[in-house]
Amino acid sequence: MAVSKGILSLTRTHFSYEKTINWFPGHMAKGIKQMQDQLRAVDLVVETRDARIPLSSINPQFERIIGGKSRLVVYNKADLAPAEIQSVVRQEMAKRNQKVIFTDTFSSSSVKQLLNHAVDIAKGDLVRYPQFSVMIVGMPNVGKSSLINALRRIGIGRGKAASTGAKPGVTRAMSSKIKVLESPPVYLLDTPGVMMPFIPDPVTAIKVALTGGIKDNIADEAILADYLLFRLNRCAHIDYKEVLKIEEPTDDINCLVSQLSKKIGALRQGGEIDVDKTLQFFLRTYRNGAFGKLCLDDLDQAAVERFFCASIQEPPLSKNQDKKAKRAAQRQRSLEKAKAKNLV
Numbered sequence: 001m002a003v004s005k006g007i008l009s010l011t012r013t014h015f016s017y018e019k020t021i022n023w024f025p026g027h028m029a030k031g032i033k034q035m036q037d038q039l040r041a042v043d044l045v046v047e048t049r050d051a052r053i054p055l056s057s058i059n060p061q062f063e064r065i066i067g068g069k070s071r072l073v074v075y076n077k078a079d080l081a082p083a084e085i086q087s088v089v090r091q092e093m094a095k096r097n098q099k100v101i102f103t104d105t106f107s108s109s110s111v112k113q114l115l116n117h118a119v120d121i122a123k124g125d126l127v128r129y130p131q132f133s134v135m136i137v138g139m140p141n142v143g144k145s146s147l148i149n150a151l152r153r154i155g156i157g158r159g160k161a162a163s164t165g166a167k168p169g170v171t172r173a174m175s176s177k178i179k180v181l182e183s184p185p186v187y188l189l190d191t192p193g194v195m196m197p198f199i200p201d202p203v204t205a206i207k208v209a210l211t212g213g214i215k216d217n218i219a220d221e222a223i224l225a226d227y228l229l230f231r232l233n234r235c236a237h238i239d240y241k242e243v244l245k246i247e248e249p250t251d252d253i254n255c256l257v258s259q260l261s262k263k264i265g266a267l268r269q270g271g272e273i274d275v276d277k278t279l280q281f282f283l284r285t286y287r288n289g290a291f292g293k294l295c296l297d298d299l300d301q302a303a304v305e306r307f308f309c310a311s312i313q314e315p316p317l318s319k320n321q322d323k324k325a326k327r328a329a330q331r332q333r334s335l336e337k338a339k340a341k342n343l344v
């Protein structure tokens with residue numbers, strides 16, 4: 001298949017990877033417990049996701065945690081995703097009775113929609129809501145704390161109240177109430193980002209890691225970079241050759257590393273390529289948005305249906321639960337075989 005204006009003639013159409021990445025440190029389990037303890041005192045839960053991975057940033061665990069509590073889904077980092085995905089995602093979520101909004105914490109107007117949503121509910125019943133409490137949940141690094149700071153800036157003109165950072169796992173415990181509006185009084189609770197204990201699909205895990213949801217030292221940077229290259233080659237509108245100032249587009253990560261290392265001077269003594277430094281540069285370039293707006297999830301009808309069938313209806317099993325289920329299935333098969341033999 002020809003992409004990149006016909007320069008590249010051989011491009012992978014499929015990316016396969018078997019090994020999944022799991023990251024579920026203790027503060028996440030503790031965070032879930034704190035969320036569950038606070039839920040009764042909360043009027044609205046804002047489930048924050050990443051607009052670059054509208055499906056892969058859904059953590060099915062939140063279905064269990066949030067239960068029947070009133071929920072708004074916010075797709076943050078909308079500045080890094082193509083605008084045309086918004087209508088598709090809205091439609092798909094509407095089919096599942098879920099209202100969604102898209103935000104970018106650097107754009108006040110987009111964040112204001114979130115504040116307006118809370119204010120509308122609060123004003124609708126001031127007796128029931130003498131103060132309106134919102135809990136912000138989501139996977140790590142989707143921008144929960146940044147959203148709170150933006151809401152506070154817009155609502156009461158005050159500075160940063162929650163710590164933020166370009167790596168996942170910055171918020172490690174639930175915050176106390178943060179005031180973001182005087183009238184009606186609206187308070188927010190920041191929470192630690194929560195990952196699935198076990199991500200069944202390895203490519204979903206790669207996408208989450210690539211967008212910064214999993215620590216880089218836990219994921220394999222070479223695999224993340226290879227997947228990124230695969231996606232870039234499938235996006236004819238993105239000219240990564242121009243952005244990276246390399247000679248030739250390629251579908252081979254080793255070839256890309258070899259070209260890029262020379263361009264950025266990532267060479268060790270003796271001229272040997274500094275692979276790690278080059279891979280990190282490539283990943284950073286993507287995460288900074290320099291390649292332009294890119295959605296890593298396929299959003300055609302079939303892909304969306306497949307995703308919801310696989311991961312939403314059946315909450316993923318933990319690694320241990322998965323092992324136990326496989327052992328039980330094996331025992332069952334052996335039992336059936338033994339029975340069949342006896343019958344014969």
Ligand SMILES: Nc1nc2c(ncn2[C@@H]2O[C@H](COP(=O)(O)OP(=O)(O)OP(=O)(O)O)[C@@H](O)[C@H]2O)c(=O)[nH]1
Nearest residue numbers: 104105141142143144145146164165169170171193
């Ligand atoms: N481009 C862009 N970057 C954003 C946006 N919102 C947040 N960020 C950046 O994303 C990174 C993570 O933001 P945080 O607010 O710390 O994310 P978090 O969800 O609180 O992360 P944890 O506390 O680790 O769970 C920071 O570098 C932010 O500057 C956004 O709308 N667009």
Ligand SMILES: [Mg+2]
Nearest residue numbers: 144145170171
């Ligand atoms: Mg945070």
